[in-house]
Each structure stands twice: as C-alpha cells, then as structure tokens.
Amino acid sequence: MNQMTPPPKVEIIPPSAPFSEAQRSWLNGFFAGLLSTDGPAPLSAEQGATVLQGPTGDGDDGEAPWHDQTMPIADRMKLAEGRSLRRRMMAAMAQQDCGQCGYNCNDYSDAIASKAEPRLNLCVPGGKETARMLRALNEELEKAPPAGAAVAPAAAVSAPAVEPGRSRDNPLPATFVSRRLLNGSGSEKETWHIEFDLSGCGLDYVVGDSFGIFARNDVGHVDQIIALLGASHTTEVRGKTLREVLISDVSLAPAPDTLFELISFITGGAQREKARALAQGEDPDGDAATLDVMAALQKFSGVRPHPEAFVEALEPLQPRLYSISSSHNATPGKLSLTVDCVRYVVGKRRRLGLASTFLAERINPGDQVKVYVQKAHGFALPQDPKTPIIMIGPGTGIAPFRAFLFDRRASGAPGKNWLFFGHQRSSCDFFYADELNAMKTSGLLTRMSLAWSRDGDKKFYVQDRMREVGRELWTWLAEGANIYVCGDAKRMAKDVERALVDIVAQFGARSTDEAVGFVAELKKKGRFQQDVY
Ligand SMILES: Cc1cc2nc3c(=O)[nH]c(=O)nc-3n(C[C@H](O)[C@H](O)[C@H](O)COP(=O)(O)OP(=O)(O)OC[C@H]3O[C@@H](n4cnc5c(N)ncnc54)[C@H](O)[C@@H]3O)c2cc1C
Numbered sequence: 413m414n415q416m417t418p419p420p421k422v423e424i425i426p427p428s429a430p431f432s433e434a435q436r437s438w439l440n441g442f443f444a445g446l447l448s449t450d451g452p453a454p455l456s457a458e459q460g461a462t463v464l465q466g467p468t469g470d471g472d473d474g475e476a477p478w479h480d481q482t483m484p485i486a487d488r489m490k491l492a493e494g495r496s497l498r499r500r501m502m503a504a505m506a507q508q509d510c511g512q513c514g515y516n517c518n519d520y521s522d523a524i525a526s527k528a529e530p531r532l533n534l535c536v537p538g539g540k541e542t543a544r545m546l547r548a549l550n551e552e553l554e555k556a557p558p559a560g561a562a563v564a565p566a567a568a569v570s571a572p573a574v575e576p577g578r579s580r581d582n583p584l585p586a587t588f589v590s591r592r593l594l595n596g597s598g599s600e601k602e603t604w605h606i607e608f609d610l611s612g613c614g615l616d617y618v619v620g621d622s623f624g625i626f627a628r629n630d631v632g633h634v635d636q637i638i639a640l641l642g643a644s645h646t647t648e649v650r651g652k653t654l655r656e657v658l659i660s661d662v663s664l665a666p667a668p669d670t671l672f673e674l675i676s677f678i679t680g681g682a683q684r685e686k687a688r689a690l691a692q693g694e695d696p697d698g699d700a701a702t703l704d705v706m707a708a709l710q711k712f713s714g715v716r717p718h719p720e721a722f723v724e725a726l727e728p729l730q731p732r733l734y735s736i737s738s739s740h741n742a743t744p745g746k747l748s749l750t751v752d753c754v755r756y757v758v759g760k761r762r763r764l765g766l767a768s769t770f771l772a773e774r775i776n777p778g779d780q781v782k783v784y785v786q787k788a789h790g791f792a793l794p795q796d797p798k799t800p801i802i803m804i805g806p807g808t809g810i811a812p813f814r815a816f817l818f819d820r821r822a823s824g825a826p827g828k829n830w831l832f833f834g835h836q837r838s839s840c841d842f843f844y845a846d847e848l849n850a851m852k853t854s855g856l857l858t859r860m861s862l863a864w865s866r867d868g869d870k871k872f873y874v875q876d877r878m879r880e881v882g883r884e885l886w887t888w889l890a891e892g893a894n895i896y897v898c899g900d901a902k903r904m905a906k907d908v909e910r911a912l913v914d915i916v917a918q919f920g921a922r923s924t925d926e927a928v929g930f931v932a933e934l935k936k937k938g939r940f941q942q943d944v945y
C-alpha cells in the first residue's frame with residue numbers, strides 16, 4: 413500500500429490570536445493553501461464560513477425547509493422570513509443544487525453574503541426571479557452595518573483557485589467529434605448523442621460528473637439584432653466587433669431588467685413607463701415572460717440603444733451543464749453527452765435553446781469548444797463494486813446510467829444493475845436500444861424495466877413500472893442497493909420519489925410516515941442519489 417507522508421502542520425495564525433482551535437486550524441489551512449502551490453486545497457466557502465462562525469454563528473439552525481425545487485420563489489421566501497440575509501439568499505436560489513453557478517445553492521448564497529462572489533446572476537434555473545430577489549437582498553446587505561453581516565470576511569471565503577478545465581471560471585478547449593440523432597422517424601423529440609475528444613486538453617472525469625459547455629449564439633439571430641439596432645456588425649465594442657460580442661459573450665435569451673432600464677432612459681412617455689415597469693418585474697402587457705432580447709427590441713421598435721450601452725445592459729453568456737453519458741475508464745479521452753434539443757415557437761418566431769441547438773447544429777467535427785468538468789457532489793457509483801444499483805432515468809435521464817454501466821463493465825464490478833428507462837414511444841424513442849439490449853443479454857444489466865408514455869391510450873411512466881415491480885424493488889433495497897434518479901426535476905423526480913415511498917410502505921410494511929423517514933434516511937446515507945435538472 414502506498415504510505416503517504418502527512419503534510420507538515422502549518423502554524424501561521426499564532427495561538428494567541430483571538431480564534432477558537434477550529435477557526436485557527438481552518439485559517440492556518442487557508443493561508444497555507446494560499447502560500448503553497450501544491451498543498452491541499454483550502455476548504456470550500458461553506459466549510460470556511462461554518463468554521464469561522466460556528467454552524468449557527470448567525471443564530472440560524474441550518475435547516476432549509478424551502479429546499480424544494482418544485483416550490484415557487486414566493487413560498488420559499490415566506491419560509492425564510494426572519495432568517496439572516498445569507499439564508500434568505502439561499503431561499504432565493506432555485507434549490508436544484510445543479511452546480512451551474514459553480515456552487516451548490518447554499519455555498520453560492522454564503523459566497524454572495526460574504527462578498528466573496530459579486531455576481532448575482534449565476535442561478536440559471538432561477539432566472540430573472542432569483543436574480544431580482546438577490547439584487548434586493550444584496551441592497552439590504554450593502555446597507556447593513558458591518559457587524560450585522562454575520563458571515564466570514566470576504567478574503568477568508570474566496571473560492572480556491574482551480575485547475576484548468578475544472579470550473580466555469582477556467583474552461584479548456586475540447587474537440588467536438590460527432591453527433592448522432594437518437595430518435596427514429598415519427599418521434600416528437602430531437603435528442604442527440606454528442607461526442608467530444610478530450611485527448612488534446614488532457615481532461616478526465618468520473619462517471620456521475622457533468623460537462624460544462626460554453627455555447628455561441630446563432631449568427632442569423634445576432635444579425636437580426638444588429639439590424640434592429642441599426643448598427644453595423646463591425647462596430648467595435650470591448651475591443652471586438654459587435655457581431656463577435658453578441659455571438660460569444662452575452663445572453664440573447666430573457667431580456668434582463670437592465671435592458672429595460674436602458675430603454676426607459678432613452679425613450680419617453682408611455683414607452684418609458686412601460687419599460688420602467690418591465691425593469692421592475694411588472695408585466696404591463698402580459699408578455700414579459702416571452703421577451704427575449706430581440707422581442708424587447710421589437711416591442712420598443714423606435715428605440716435604438718447605442719451598441720456599447722446595449723451590450724453593457726445584457727447578461728454574460730452562461731455555460732450549460734450536461735450529464736456525461738460515457739465512462740473515462742471504458743473509453744479514455746472520449747466523452748459523450750445525451751442532449752435534448754430545445755426549440756419552441758412564440759408568436760411567429762422560432763426560439764432556439766442556446767447550448768442544445770449549438771451542439772445539434774452550430775458546430776462541426778474538429779471544432780474547438782470551451783468546456784469544463786463539473787465534479788458531481790453526491791452522485792456516484794457506490795464505492796463497493798458489489799453493491800447493487802437501481803437506476804431510474806427516463807428521457808435524457810439515461811445519460812449518467814449509460815456511463816455507470818460502461819464503467820461497471822470496464823471495472824468488472826460484480827454488483828447487480830437494474831435500469832428503469834422510459835420515453836414517449838418504444839418505436840422511436842428507445843435511446844441506445846442496441847447497447848442496452850446487448851448489456852441485458854450479456855448479464856451486465858440484470859434487469860431492464862421500460863415505460864412508454866405514449867404507446868397506449870393512457871400515460872404510463874417509469875414510476876408506474878416501479879409500482880408494478882415494487883416487491884422486487886423493495887427486495888433489492890433490503891439487500892442494500894443504491895437507488896439513483898436522473899432527468900426532469902420539476903415533475904418526474906418528485907413523482908418517482910413518491911412511488912418509492914409507496915413501495916417502501918407497502919412492501920416494507922411501514923406506515924407512510926415511516927416510509928418517508930426510510931427514504932430520507934436512504935438520502936442521508938447516500939444510498940438515494942439524484943441528478944435532476
Ligand atoms: C446537472 C445538469 C445536468 C444536465 N444534463 C442534461 C442532459 O444530460 N441532457 C440534456 O438534454 N439536458 C441536460 N441538462 C439541461 C441543460 O443544462 C440545459 O438546461 C438544456 O439543454 C437547455 O439549455 P439550452 O441552452 O439549449 O436552452 P436555453 O437557452 O437555456 O433555453 C431553455 C429555456 O427555454 C425556455 N423554454 C424551453 N422550452 C420552452 C417552451 N416550450 N416554451 C417556452 N419556453 C420554453 C425555458 O425558459 C427554458 O429554461 C442538465 C442540466 C443540469 C443542471
């Protein structure tokens with residue numbers, strides 16, 4: 413066995429300094445991390461803040477009853493009333509712990525409250541609602557006397573520097589290799605198997621991790637916006653052409669409040685009132701939710717902001733995350749994704765999801781894309797390769813489970829594997845059917861349970877299939893299986909959890925309350941893990 417020499421203990425904070433032992437030890441670690449280039453990483457913002465304050469340094473009990481991704485923001489804020497600013501900031505987040513902001517919901521709010529993170533617009537699923545609420549709370553923070561901000565000093569909770577390619581703040585170029593449509597003809601879906609080559613950038617990953625993609629806006633869309641501005645695409649902005657900035661640097665999706673503010677400054681009368689109302693989150697014409705940047709310019713059609721002011725009023729382009737559907741152990745240097753393409757129509761205009769359509773149609777084999785690997789927190793294969801696993805992943809939710817299966821095959825893990833997959837139609841939406849059927853034949857996939865929602869007269873979902881085989885599912889759980897869910901956060905994940913509770917109650921001979929407690933305990937022990945979005 414490889415015996416590691418323990419690192420020398422670093423004493424930077426003198427014992428006489430007014431800190432507890434835990435605080436002193438954390439600060440020593442933090443400064444040691446700053447001073448050394450290869451030492452252990454300092455603690456996360458949350459760990460640091462917790463040690464500095466003690467877990468309830470601001471009188472908070474640490475509970476987050478609003479931590480439910482299906483709860484509207486108004487209800488979340490109500491539950492957080494009377495709490496400290498950092499906790500109310502946490503309630504303002506979308507509660508998905510999806511990692512798109514580069515943190516989880518709790519760490520992101522602590523980082524803002526400690527002033528280590530100035531960006532208030534990173535919560536992608538929370539969108540404008542979360543950004544608005546954070547701005548309001550941040551104003552409170554700015555006004556609060558320094559003693560009132562019961563969070564660690566900004567310097568002490570700064571995010572540690574990360575290796576290139578391991579964070580949204582430090583992406584690397586990877587090579588796009590290919591795309592393949594996973595749906596057959598007759599499907600209402602457009603889902604792509606996307607492949608990247610990581611050998612050039614040297615990135616690796618473990619199954620369960622996600623891949624961050626910096627996409628670029630559609631050129632045709634950008635040119636239409638430039639025409640609405642009455643500008644030339646070669647106008648120089650931020651040292652680049654206006655066209656380049658609009659393609660690569662700013663979001664053209666929901667029109668931000670700052671754009672309406674800008675419009676209100678450069679117009680008058682009823683237009684000005686309307687723009688001002690929109691900037692304040694009101695909806696004077698009932699169309700606020702549909703206003704992307706282009707629709708906003710069309711709504712205020714006579715208004716032509718200067719390109720520089722216009723770009724300044726837009727939000728930076730955010731990366732998108734995708735669950736990795738390959739295993740680095742099985743195919744080193746290769747990475748694949750399973751991407752559902754977002755396209756929809758509002759009025760007469762076709763709207764394009766930024767990253768999904770970028771992957772589906774705007775890159776060519778050999779192109780370089782800025783990417784990073786987002787480490788999974790609490791979504792991984794069990795450490796013991798003998799542990800059975802139950803995977804529930806309808807639609808694109810199959811992605812990490814394809815990766816799990818390839819990984820278990822590559823490592824020769826003897827644990828049993830049970831997959832629940834479902835989608836609209838068996839004839840055209842059975843992703844990876846050949847691979848999965850071959851895994852079933854070879855015995856790697858011990859069981860495969862399928863649910864097709866649109867094959868019959870009535871909807872039939874993965875949780876309906878789970879209920880049908882509840883007795884066996886309970887037996888697997890009783891044998892110590894881990895259970896995983898991936899895919900839609902808003903409806904599917906909740907419904908699957910409800911089915912699981914019912915199965916535990918029925919076949920585990922428990923009351924509903926006991927079954928709820930059992931499932932909560934599975935989560936606490938890391939035996940019930942979710943990757944939902
Ligand atoms: C950890 C994680 C893993 C993920 N894994 C996957 C994965 O494996 N596969 C996958 O496909 N996705 C996955 N996603 C989702 C993915 O990150 C993107 O959110 C998704 O691809 C859409 O991004 P986009 O840029 O194409 O669309 P965007 O430009 O972000 O547009 C999406 C937005 O468009 C709007 N919209 C969408 N449809 C409609 C409609 N019909 N009517 C009106 N408005 C609409 C909604 O506001 C929606 O939020 C994952 C997300 C997370 C956080």
Ligand SMILES: NC(=O)c1ccc[n+]([C@@H]2O[C@H](COP(=O)([O-])OP(=O)(O)OC[C@H]3O[C@@H](n4cnc5c(N)ncnc54)[C@H](OP(=O)(O)O)[C@@H]3O)[C@@H](O)[C@H]2O)c1
Binds near residue numbers: 754871874900904
């Ligand atoms: N941020 C985004 O814009 C974005 C982009 C892509 C995906 N997503 C989210 O990710 C999800 C995954 O999309 P996807 O393409 O993988 O597939 P999906 O649309 O979730 O559909 C997969 C299967 O799940 C079924 N389903 C619908 N409601 C369900 C429920 N309550 N419980 C269980 N199954 C249910 C669907 O059936 P029916 O359709 O027949 O009802 C379909 O058979 C989407 O639903 C969406 O919420 C979001």
